[in-house]
Structures are given as structure tokens and as C-alpha cells.
Amino acid sequence: MYNFSYQKVSSVADAVDAIKKADDGKFVAGGQTMLPTMKHRLASPSDVIDLGGIDELKGISVDGDTVTIGAMTTHAEVAASSDVQGTIPALANLAGNIGDPAVRNRGTIGGSIANNDPAADYPAAVIGLGATIKTNKREISGDEFFTGMFETALEDDEVITAVLFPKAEASAYMKFENPASRYAIVGVFVAKSGDIVKVGVTGATACAHRGLRLEKALNGNFAAEAVDEVEIPVEKMNSDIHASAEYRAHLVKVMTKRAVEACS
Amino acid sequence: MQTVSMNVNGEPKSGEVEDRTLLVEFLREQLRLTGTHVGCDTSQCGACVVHVNGVSVKSCTMLAVQADGGDVTTIEGLANNGELHPMQQAFKDNHGLQCGFCTPGMVMSAIDIVNRNGSDVDEATVRKELEGNICRCTGYHNIVKAVHAGAKNMGG
Ligand SMILES: Cc1cc2nc3c(=O)[nH]c(=O)nc-3n(C[C@H](O)[C@H](O)[C@H](O)COP(=O)(O)OP(=O)(O)OC[C@H]3O[C@@H](n4cnc5c(N)ncnc54)[C@H](O)[C@@H]3O)c2cc1C
Ligand code: FES
Ligand code: FES
Numbered sequence: 001m002y003n004f005s006y007q008k009v010s011s012v013a014d015a016v017d018a019i020k021k022a023d024d025g026k027f028v029a030g031g032q033t034m035l036p037t038m039k040h041r042l043a044s045p046s047d048v049i050d051l052g053g054i055d056e057l058k059g060i061s062v063d064g065d066t067v068t069i070g071a072m073t074t075h076a077e078v079a080a081s082s083d084v085q086g087t088i089p090a091l092a093n094l095a096g097n098i099g100d101p102a103v104r105n106r107g108t109i110g111g112s113i114a115n116n117d118p119a120a121d122y123p124a125a126v127i128g129l130g131a132t133i134k135t136n137k138r139e140i141s142g143d144e145f146f147t148g149m150f151e152t153a154l155e156d157d158e159v160i161t162a163v164l165f166p167k168a169e170a171s172a173y174m175k176f177e178n179p180a181s182r183y184a185i186v187g188v189f190v191a192k193s194g195d196i197v198k199v200g201v202t203g204a205t206a207c208a209h210r211g212l213r214l215e216k217a218l219n220g221n222f223a224a225e226a227v228d229e230v231e232i233p234v235e236k237m238n239s240d241i242h243a244s245a246e247y248r249a250h251l252v253k254v255m256t257k258r259a260v261e262a263c264s
Numbered sequence: 265m266q267t268v269s270m271n272v273n274g275e276p277k278s279g280e281v282e283d284r285t286l287l288v289e290f291l292r293e294q295l296r297l298t299g300t301h302v303g304c305d306t307s308q309c310g311a312c313v314v315h316v317n318g319v320s321v322k323s324c325t326m327l328a329v330q331a332d333g334g335d336v337t338t339i340e341g342l343a344n345n346g347e348l349h350p351m352q353q354a355f356k357d358n359h360g361l362q363c364g365f366c367t368p369g370m371v372m373s374a375i376d377i378v379n380r381n382g383s384d385v386d387e388a389t390v391r392k393e394l395e396g397n398i399c400r401c402t403g404y405h406n407i408v409k410a411v412h413a414g415a416k417n418m419g420g
Contacts, residue, residue: 003282006266006284008329031327101373101376106321
């Protein structure tokens with residue numbers, strides 16, 4: 001890892017100030033992606049600005065039908081939160097199956113979403129539940145946030161402050177996990193409220209996306225069989241040593257069916 | 265360079281570190297607490313697991329400066345007046361190690377599992393939560409047995 005200058009800040013305003021002053025600054029949250037990336041020299045920021053001391057970014061609250069999770073809340077905290085378990089149990093489950101306990105004790109929701117790994121779990125929930133991402137500058141809808149592989153709508157000096165999840169009547173997340181890393185080879189988040197069904201798919205393509213064809217089929221008939229006739233475009237699927245494009249296309253349907261079954 | 269101070273195994277320690285110094289490097293190279301191992305240095309193997317402020321973390325994936333002001337427990341901090349911690353004793357009794365390289369991380373993760381799930385934690389949970397700890401030797405069965413026995417002993 002190349003050397004850098006480390007700074008811990010105690011407010012969002014100070015974090016933004018620090019990154020503006022830096023040559024090539026980067027925020028660090030849990031560091032569970034940042035530090036490995038820096039060790040591999042895939043990133044070599046001049047300045048690392050630690051968001052870990054900012055109290056306003058921490059914590060979970062429920063207001064009516066909305067669960068607000070501060071950006072620096074760890075995966076372990078989301079998994080263990082009785083507020084999240086009580087309002088959106090599928091989200092608590094998702095958080096409790098990210099990586100392993102030590103990763104969950106450091107990794108944060110803000111870091112996971114900002115990083116936008118094509119195989120990350122949270123993006124599927126952000127899209128499936130129709131969450132809103134709150135930053136120091138604006139609110140961004142989940143559908144507009146993930147723009148490409150490791151790319152998001154965030155600007156360089158923009159800090160995610162919280163993620164707002166609306167409660168769904170029923171929701172479930174199913175992932176076919178890589179047996180070594182536990183990252184999603186394919187993960188599907190299905191949420192149903194009234195007649196409206198939303199589907200967030202991760203792992204399958206360059207970044208998490210809405211499964212519009214799946215939604216269309218499920219909107220008319222919320223049942224696992226409804227997924228059978230949906231055509232998943234194989235040419236858009238990722239293909240790597242873990243799974244071929246054809247296999248991923250197949251998994252999208254299988255995970256969707258399992259999630260639909262788990263909803264009812 | 266930065267000065268860091270933290271409580272390590274109950275004793276206040278400080279030192280001068282580079283900003284990029286990892287917590288595991290500070291523990292091993294400056295404090296000479298070499299019980300914490302580095303297996304992969306890429307956050308996969310869990311040989312470097314220690315407790316920071318009461319929870320397990322991979323000390324190869326945390327900067328020393330990030331632990332400034334915190335409480336750190338390493339494998340060296342578990343035994344009490346020469347008497348092994350119940351989890352260490354259980355690994356010994358159940359042949360939960362062969363070469364021993366993964367053992368410090370396994371024991372630290374095992375204690376974290378019991379702290380979170382209680383002393384009657386079931387086998388499936390133990391297996392699932394050891395996900396981040398890799399062992400090259402044992403085939404895991406005796407590790408799971410040891411965690412179970414250690415959990416019971418920790419419950420008193
Ligand atoms: C062994 C292992 C297994 C894993 N398995 C999984 C898995 O199964 N599923 C999964 O989804 N993930 C997995 N992860 C990734 C893990 O969830 C990370 O914690 C997460 O991707 C990044 O979160 P972080 O808080 O560690 O962010 P960091 O690594 O600190 O930061 C990541 C990026 O986000 C930026 N950033 C962080 N916070 C903010 C913010 N508030 N505003 C703006 N930008 C910000 C940083 O600048 C950086 O570019 C795994 C990681 C490891 C090491
Ligand atoms: S050395 Fe830290 S996880 Fe392997
Ligand atoms: S005992 Fe050798 S690596 Fe586990």
C-alpha cells in the first residue's frame with residue numbers, strides 16, 4: 001500500500017472541506033473494500049478521510065413506514081436491529097448474510113452502496129424497495145443511483161448521509177452466493193406493496209438493476225410460475241470463472257421464484 | 265507519522281506509526297504481540313482477527329490510526345494468571361488445531377460468536393459464523409466441536 005495522509009473528521013462539513021483541499025482524496029468508511037483495493041494498488045489516494053468519527057452518520061430510526069439508516073451504520077448493526085427486523089425483516093437478513101462476522105462489524109451501508117460492486121447485496125434492496133439515498137447535497141432515487149460497474153451518481157465531494165427505505169407489505173432477498181466470498185453470483189430482492197411488485201437484481205450484470213420484465217410478469221400474477229415465461233437477456237449477463245452468462249440468466253429466474261415464494 | 269494510543273489487553277500502549285500502518289503491523293512489529301497472525305493480508309482468512317471495542321475485526325483490514333483510543337484484545341490477552349481461557353482450553357481438549365496457524369483467529373472469532381449468540385449456540389450457527397476463518401489443516405470438525413465445548417464452558 002502506498003503511503004497517504006490520514007485524517008479523521010467529526011462532521012460532514014469537515015469531511016467535504018478535507019476532500020476539497022486534498023490532491024486526490026478518498027473517504028473511508030469501514031475500509032473493507034478500500035483497504036484491500038489500496039493494498040492491490042488499484043487505488044492510491046493522497047489523502048484518506050475517515051468518516052468513522054461522524055456521529056450524525058450513525059444509527060437507525062423508523063418514522064411511520066420509512067426506515068432511515070445512517071451511512072456509517074455497520075452491516076452487523078442493521079442485522080441486529082429490532083427496528084429493521086420489525087419493519088423490513090428481509091433487509092436485516094440481507095445485512096446478516098454479507099461476508100462474515102468480522103467484515104460485518106466494520107463494513108457499512110454507505111460504503112457498500114457508494115462502492116457499487118456488481119456483486120454487492122445492498123444495491124438489490126435499494127432498488128427492490130425503491131429506497132432514496134440522501135447525501136450532503138440532495139436526495140437520489142435508488143433507480144438513478146447505480147450508473148455502471150463501480151460507478152454511481154455521486155460526485156467526488158458528495159457524502160452519502162443516510163439511506164431511506166420505505167416499508168413493503170412483503171419482501172424477500174435470495175442470493176446464490178459464491179461459496180468462498182459469500183458475494184452474490186446472483187441476488188434478487190422482491191418487494192410487494194398492494195398490487196405493485198418491484199424486483200432488484202444484483203450480481204447478474206454490470207451493476208444492480210430493476211428486473212422490469214420480471215416485474216411485469218409478477219404484477220399480473222404474483223406467483224413463482226409467472227416467472228417461467230420471462231425471457232432474461234443472456235447477452236447482458238456477466239460471465240466469469242464463477243458462472244457463465246447462461247447460468248446467471250437461469251439463476252435470475254430461480255432466485256426470483258424463491259424470493260416470491262418467501263414473500264407469501 | 266502519527267502517535268496512536270490504545271488499550272491493548274488492558275494496558276495502555278502508544279507508538280509512532282505511519283498513516284498506512286495496519287493494526288496487525290502495529291500489534292506484531294511494535295508491540296511484539298506475534299500471536300496475531302497474517303495469513304492472506306487480503307481480508308479472507310481470519311488469521312488476524314482481534315477484538316476492537318468488544319467485537320471481532322480483521323486487523324489486516326484496519327489501520328492502526330483507526331484503532332486510536334480504542335480497546336484491543338488479542339490472543340495474548342485471554343489467559344488469566346497462566347490459566348487458559350475456556351475457549352483456548354476447549355481447542356486444546358478437542359484437538360481443534362494441527363499446525364496452529366489459524367488458531368488465534370479461530371479462538372478470537374469463536375469468542376465473538378459466543379458473545380453474540382450465547383453459550384447454547386447451535387452447530388449450524390457456529391459453522392456459518394466461522395465463514396471468515398480458514399483452516400488449512402483440520403477439516404473444521406474438531407474446530408466446531410471445540411467452539412461448542414468452549415461455549416458451554418464460557419457459560420459457566
Ligand atoms: C471477505 C469479504 C467478504 C465480503 N462479502 C460481501 C458480500 O457477501 N456481500 C456484499 O455486499 N459485500 C461484501 N463485502 C464488501 C463489504 O460489504 C464492504 O463492507 C462494503 O462493500 C464497503 O463498505 P465499507 O464501509 O467497508 O466501505 P469502504 O471500503 O470504506 O469504502 C468503499 C468506497 O465507498 C466510499 N464511501 C464510503 N462511505 C461513503 C459515504 N458515506 N459517502 C460517499 N462515499 C463513501 C469510499 O470512498 C470508497 O470508495 C465483503 C468484503 C470482504 C472483505
Ligand atoms: S490476514 Fe487478515 S484476513 Fe487473512
Ligand atoms: S490448524 Fe493449521 S491452519 Fe488451522
